[in-house]
Amino acid sequence: MSKDKVQIFDTTLRDGEQVPGCKLDTTQKLVIAERLEALGVDIIEAGFPISSPGDFKSVDAIAKLVKNATVCGLTRAVEKDIEVAAEALKHAKRPRIHTGIGTSESHIKYKFNTTQDVIIERAVKAVKYAKSFVEDVEFFAEDAGRTDNEYLARVCEAVIKAGATVLNIPDTTGYCLPEEYGAKIKFLKENVTGIDKAILSCHCHNDLGMATANSIAGVIQGARQIECTINGIGERAGNTSLEEVVMILKQHPYLDLDTSINTRLLYSTSQMVSQKMGMPVQPNKAIVGSNAFAHSSGIHQDGVIKQRETYEIMAPEEVGVDQSSIILTARSGRAALAYRAKNVGYELTKVQLDSVYQEFLKFADVKKEILDTDIHQIVEASNIQIESVV
Ligand code: KIV
Ligand code: ZN
Numbered sequence: 001m002s003k004d005k006v007q008i009f010d011t012t013l014r015d016g017e018q019v020p021g022c023k024l025d026t027t028q029k030l031v032i033a034e035r036l037e038a039l040g041v042d043i044i045e046a047g048f049p050i051s052s053p054g055d056f057k058s059v060d061a062i063a064k065l066v067k068n069a070t071v072c073g074l075t076r077a078v079e080k081d082i083e084v085a086a087e088a089l090k091h092a093k094r095p096r097i098h099t100g101i102g103t104s105e106s107h108i109k110y111k112f113n114t115t116q117d118v119i120i121e122r123a124v125k126a127v128k129y130a131k132s133f134v135e136d137v138e139f140f141a142e143d144a145g146r147t148d149n150e151y152l153a154r155v156c157e158a159v160i161k162a163g164a165t166v167l168n169i170p171d172t173t174g175y176c177l178p179e180e181y182g183a184k185i186k187f188l189k190e191n192v193t194g195i196d197k198a199i200l201s202c203h204c205h206n207d208l209g210m211a212t213a214n215s216i217a218g219v220i221q222g223a224r225q226i227e228c229t230i231n232g233i234g235e236r237a238g239n240t241s242l243e244e245v246v247m248i249l250k251q252h253p254y255l256d257l258d259t260s261i262n263t264r265l266l267y268s269t270s271q272m273v274s275q276k277m278g279m280p281v282q283p284n285k286a287i288v289g290s291n292a293f294a295h296s297s298g299i300h301q302d303g304v305i306k307q308r309e310t311y312e313i314m315a316p317e318e319v320g321v322d323q324s325s326i327i328l329t330a331r332s333g334r335a336a337l338a339y340r341a342k343n344v345g346y347e348l349t350k351v352q353l354d355s356v357y358q359e360f361l362k363f364a365d366v367k368k369e370i371l372d373t374d375i376h377q378i379v380e381a382s383n384i385q386i387e388s389v390v
Contacts, residue, residue: 003258006249007225008242009201010036011045012273013058014074015239016229022277026058032273033062036230037069039269040260041242043096045227048074049088050081056088063092070094070136077101077126086133097130100140100168103147103155116151120158127162138166140203145171149187160194166225167198171214174207174237182217189222201225204240206232211240216248219257230273231281231288243270243287243319251314267320292316293324298333301326305339328370330361344372346379346386356382 013029016022024032029046036044046062047055063071071092075081077099089095101123102111108119123139130137139159144152156167169188171181185200202218202225204211215226232241246261270288274281283291293316295301303310304324316324326336334357341348341356348356359382364370370378379386 003253003256004224006219006223006245006257006259007042007199007201008040008246008259008261009043009045009072009225009227010041010229010242011203011227011239012036012229012233012242013062014045014047015227015235016233016273017047017277018235019233019238019277019279022233022279024058024276026054026061028276029058030061030065032276033066035265035269035272037066038262039265040262041069042260043070043072043225045072045074045098047088050075050084056084059085059088060091063089063095067093070096072096072098072138075099075126075130077122079126079129082126082130082133086130089134094136095134096136096138096166097134098138098140098168099126099130100138100142101126102142103152104143104145105148106146107143116154120155123155124158124162127159127164131163136165137163138168138201139164140168140170142170143172144169144184145173145176145181145204149184149191152184153188153191156188156192156198157194160192160198164198166201168201168203168225168227169218169223170203170227171205171211172203174205174211176204176210176214178210178213178217181214182221185218185221185223199224201227202240203227205235206237206239209237211238212244212248215240215245219249220255231270231279231285233273233277233279241286242266247287247314247319250318263318264320287319293321294327295324295336296327296329297331298336301336301339302333305335328360328364328375329368330364332360332364332370340370340372341375341379344375346375348384352382352384352386355384358382 046059049056049059059073073085073089075085085097141155200223202215202223204214226245228240228242230242232238243266246259249257267288283289295304300311338353359378
């Protein structure tokens with residue numbers, strides 16, 4: 001039986017670009033959009049067209065460039081925003097307008113100083129207006145994570161009737177627990193009349209480090225779109241990381257959920273976005289960090305050298321990383337040293353390895369990491385007779 005498809009909605013160029021200091025120009029955005037399409041994302045959120053003339057220009061240029069993916073533009077539930085987004089998207093093969101409004105008690109009270117009923121009226125009006133320009137209209141209920149479920153269900157029902165094709169349930173402040181977020185999606189699935197006419201979408205922020213877990217909890221409960229960014233970049237602590245959710249679904253086949261992402265392009269895409277945005281990837285970042293496939297403790301190294309799967313749950317090549325690495329530090333053991341020494345030409349006997357290892361420990365205690373060039377020096381300093389250099 002074929003797996004259910006989870007649509008990947010990439011918002012690197014919109015929510016991701018909201019990171020302070022990461023602003024991109026149109027040329028950079030076009031290069032990233034082209035790469036996102038090659039990666040296989042289903043939807044590219046290209047920007048927020050009314051926010052600036054530069055963003056309008058970028059959305060317009062991306063709409064002209066992209067061939068297969070849906071191109072989406074963000075708006076508030078404001079007529080002028082929607083008109084400008086429709087104009088920016090007019091050349092897109094598959095245009096989508098993403099409109100919405102805050103639905104939590106605090107947004108309704110402090111941002112809008114209004115009532116729940118008025119918010120529903122504004123939401124419906126915005127969706128109907130967007131629908132007069134494009135067929136594909138996504139509605140976001142901002143701060144849905146902290147919105148009462150009964151009220152959220154009323155909002156969803158009203159916007160589906162108005163024509164919304166996708167319902168975005170953002171955990172805007174990254175507050176929810178995975179169980180709570182999953183239960184919210186389940187509640188909407190079970191209590192919103194007409195829910196089968198729309199796709200539920202997870203849009204989770206990472207303020208408590210739970211964006212990925214929440215998105216996965218959402219799709220387990222029936223959402224079929226995840227909104228995410230490359231490297232998890234985004235407002236404050238960031239958004240759900242694309243590479244994480246994609247690999248979770250791939251590595252857990254019993255979930256019966258799949259994406260169209262070419263996972264072998266994940267690492268190079270991560271590097272490209274990091275470089276264009278001037279935003280380094282933390283070394284311990286899951287999937288794409290420089291240490292994601294690096295082994296440095298002796299016990300792990302011994303296991304990986306014998307059988308990679310002992311300490312790796314996926315092959316590095318699957319995400320476009322050349323190979324796992326065995327890092328030499330003072331915590332490394334003989335197996336790792338023998339392996340790395342062999343890579344640079346020394347086939348050491350057991351006795352030789354014992355001597356070289358003692359010398360290695362002296363070096364490693366003063367140097368954080370032993371490089372290939374250091375290995376030659378260590379072998380020389382250990383005064384062993386090397387008969388054959390392989
Ligand atoms: O986090 C959020 O609520 C958003 C919406 C604008 C979709 O980014
Ligand atoms: Zn967001």
